[in-house]
Amino acid sequence: MGRKVEEVVEVLVEPIANRNGLELVDIEYSKEGQDWILRVFIDKKEGVSLDDCQSVSRELSDILDKKDPIDKTYLLEVSSPGIDRPLKKDEDFIRFSGRKVDISTYAPINGEKKLNGELLGIDEGNIKLVVDGEELNIPREKVSQARLAVEF
Template identity: 55%
Template structure:
């Protein structure tokens, strides 16, 4: 089974548990690091998640994963917060964090650059609109490789 298929299958299986806990499923990753496989489930809620949230979700989804058995090899399950530099993946993520500072990387250069930091102004059918030092820039969806909240100090 392909890595992305495993992550998608796990996300679908654990979504009801996340919803029941009034949390948001931010992302699911299935990656190999060194000689070990890791299944990472990132959760969030307004104000952030704490260790108790992560532990409660981990225990519930561990039972579901044991029954479903979507992963043939041994792996480590990690449930955590997405962190301060939370990824923005879904349209709802971009809408929720409208007005926040974001870092976006693109697949190909746009105006000579592949990395952009600016205030998120809008998410439209056309792309992601940023304010970068007072100038607006539209980044087409097909060019966005990754988007994350930026930490302001």
């Protein structure tokens, strides 16, 4: 059910984000304890402000109230994706080329399911990554999660 809700919400929130000069990064709909939580993550180059989050939240809340596509009671949260932003779209892998990333895979790549390295981009469905000086081409369908690495 979570994936269907996320797809419905994506169609509703994408135009709101675009009108406000924001990028829709991700949507999560999950149960935490007794509560269902609908999280919408937005971003922009110069960073997301509290006003950005409130504006998208108000507009999306109004549309969700009118269209009522979710049959359960839920909490709506709109926020930035944080410093360990997920990479979901091809554009993300291009935009963050040169940055350190953490990638988890469904099956081992070179004996590892968790990889950390420099992102080189994406080419023909393969994420290009340098790990310990070795260039890897990781098939996108084998990636369970990709995030910007948190560096201190």
